[in-house]
Amino acid sequence: MTDALHLSESAAGSAPRDNLDFRRVLQIFLRTWPFIRPSLRHILGFIGCSAVLGLLGILATTILIAFATTGIMAAKPLGSALVAAYGLDPAIYVDVETLSDEARLALTWPTLWTAVVFTAIGVVGAALLYYYSVWIFQQINQRMRVVLIDRLQAQSLAYHASAQTGDAIYRLYQDSAMVTAIIRFVLVEPLMAIGRYLVGVAFVFMFSPLLALTLLFAAVPIIWLGRYFSPKLRAEFRAARERNSALTSWIQESVQGIRVIKATANERHRSMQFDSLSLAALGAAFRSRFSLNLLGIIAFALIGATVVALQAYMAAMSHQGADVFARDLLLAFGFAVWNFGTYSAASARTGDAAGSLGALISIWGRAQDMAIGLGRVFEILDLEPDIVDRETATPLAPFEQEVRFEGVRFGYIPGKPVLSGISFTANAGSVTAIVGPTGTGKSTMMSLLLRLADPDSGRVTIDGVDIRDVTVDSLRHGISIATQENILFSETVRENIRYAAPDASDEDVADAARVACADEFIERLPQGYDTALGERATKLSSGQRQRLVLARAIVRNTLILILDEPTAALDAETELEVLARVKAWAAGRCVFLITHRLSTVRQAHRVLYVRNGGIAAAGSHDDLLESSDAYRAFVEAEIG
Known part of the structure; x- marks a missing residue:
């Protein structure tokens, strides 16, 4: 009910x-x-x-x-x-x-x-x-x-x-x-x-x-x-x-x-x-x-x-x-x-x-x-926003070195933490996969990076600067995200891709669509990039919607990219092609992959295995298979 x-x-x-x-x-x-x-x-x-x-x-x-x-x-x-x-x-x-x-x-x-x-x-x-x-x-x-x-x-x-x-x-x-x-x-x-x-x-x-x-x-x-x-x-x-x-x-x-x-x-x-x-x-x-x-x-x-x-x-x-x-x-x-x-x-x-x-x-x-x-x-x-700029907040400087979580704890409900003691570092030029059972706080970790919420304790830093010391607008302009929900609007394909980057040129939109492997099906639409999608884009398949959301994140051309289940709705062949193009495009950037698919995990330089609100294991996929029983059990469960 x-x-x-x-x-x-x-x-x-x-x-x-x-x-x-x-x-x-x-x-x-x-x-x-x-x-x-x-x-x-x-x-x-x-x-x-x-x-x-x-x-x-x-x-x-x-x-x-x-x-x-x-x-x-x-x-x-x-x-x-x-x-x-x-x-x-x-x-x-x-x-x-x-x-x-x-x-x-x-x-x-x-x-x-x-x-x-x-x-x-x-x-x-x-x-x-x-x-x-x-x-x-x-x-x-x-x-x-x-x-x-x-x-x-x-x-x-x-x-x-x-x-x-x-x-x-x-x-x-x-x-x-x-x-x-x-x-x-x-x-x-x-x-x-x-x-x-x-x-x-x-x-x-x-x-x-x-x-x-x-x-x-x-x-x-x-x-x-x-x-x-x-x-x-x-x-x-x-x-x-x-x-x-x-x-x-x-x-x-x-x-x-x-x-x-x-x-x-x-x-x-x-x-x-x-x-x-x-x-x-x-x-x-x-x-x-x-x-x-x-x-x-x-x-x-x-x-x-x-x-x-x-x-x-x-x-x-x-x-x-x-x-x-x-x-x-x-x-x-x-x-x-x-x-x-x-x-x-x-x-x-x-x-x-x-x-x-x-x-x-x-x-x-x-x-x-x-x-x-x-x-x-x-x-x-009368509600006071939880997320506001500090009086001393400054714009986020261009990203150069690392994203770091230091002892982060967070819960949506007081007394019921979703994350406990999260600590890790993601360097520029790396792809970090975040995996684990459903409901363990993987997406919540990235929400904290975007300051959609603030940690109850601990801190998140970019190049050593606490993100609470930078302005919210500059922080979110410096990070792109492809959300798990695949939310699209009743605008044209072009405007949906350009939604987060209104000043992007038509060429930028087309380039982002090519990286996301969306260009081929877009060109087959009745008006191509000018085709109106309608409410929630229900005429497109889940995989097509997912690639448009990915293109929307890519067109912003930021140095930090969050991909939340970026290939969940794609077939194996399309998934490999998308990951190859994204990995080539993301060279020199800091990329986070939230995923359950092992084929996606294998593309990452480093894997964070999250369980019960904490990081149970961290390392490369191959290393974790040898050194972590918990991660190995997770992989075997995914393989079936």
Whole structure:
């Protein structure tokens, strides 16, 4: 059963946890500032334009209510300021008890044109602002993702040995996207909602202070509701993200291992596992969304009850024809007393203010999910890389003499060493074969040479200089490696060979392919070196992929070369040809061969037999056959 399934089952058996409080949530949001700051000018511009568009909407609504409700429907006189702005005759529209039928009919065209113009401005402005916001938010997200991938790549092999690939993908792709949501839902939309709420309260205050106070006090139970639901929401959102992360890891593992699944007729079992994981993720997502919607429903009920009560009060005031509170100020817009037009205007602003309260509680609920997602991102960003340059580190000098391991101990897990007391010297111009049973640390030794991890004790030196005293970039630029995994990318053959040496010429690429005996099959491909390999180069045989990886190491033209099982997928004839060419090319270089094949071992000047994390024997192949019982037994076991 996969790690993802174990994670799902363990999560299913435990209650969701909330390890965040309001202060921690606020700290997470504040930590996004370095990613937001470069776009601050654009964000402020977006907020300013949105505010202008919102105020235009309020202005349009007020004008249309005055024209349509007060003037056309109720036949009441209009405000002097509005009449003057539209160039209408005050004697017809202001200084009268009621509007004539001709005057009401004449108002139809200003009303229609006002609606058309403001609607056009609103639609075009909203569309432009939407695209502007997408551009701003994606710039911010891009900054976070670049930093996140850099931090993941900076971690040592010890970290990646225990980390799930799918979880890293989910954090990089899904969790990091919360930084864009935080701008919208924690900064922009709350500011706009608060602005609409305060404008609505202020507008309603001019009609009736009691209405405004009621709207203000309506926020109290809404705030308490958000505080009460927050811990539950955060716990359930975390569970949902962890379940989806586990599902992503499982899918990544299944796609990568599809050949094994099909070859073992294991599709049904994997489908059952997927069903279990997918249902667990669905259930976690459902529970979190149910709680979020429950919060919204309760808030809606409270806000709705408030709005109904306020509208009943406004209807009563309109029935009485009572004076509005700020009569002198509102008279310019035609709102001197409570009537149908006054009721419509005040009701619209009351609904807008109450709706803003509902929007704020919805935003707060979503913010809990954002905090969880960003918290998972910062868990990665807070990791300190194990492998960093010392302050006194200098570039690696050109290799001349030797590579030396001195009493090296290392383990991926504390207290469980993989290597113990490794000491040997490899000279320039030599080929050193590292052999031994599977899992004894052969590849780990070369990982230490590349500083993919650092020894727990002891040291690795190049020409007498501890590799921890040279910069990591210069060290890795001075060493080439052909990995055991034969990892290729969905680029062309040429770009795959040139991957580790982007400046290599086409001639260099072709020369490296010839040394790796890859030139013949490359030339038979449909577009030769320009043939795209596709994902994981599955159309090539294992031997062809292995030779491309070898060519990629050779094209770097370094003086230290690591070949990890370089001929494992090759037939005997091709193996001998590849080894002969590599040996001729590597004259004067320091070459390490990690291998199980005796035909490859025989090409080495020196053999290191690794067993139980230490070097059990060292010498030439022939000498070890005579002097080392352990090595002889290993060779006989390999021969069968």
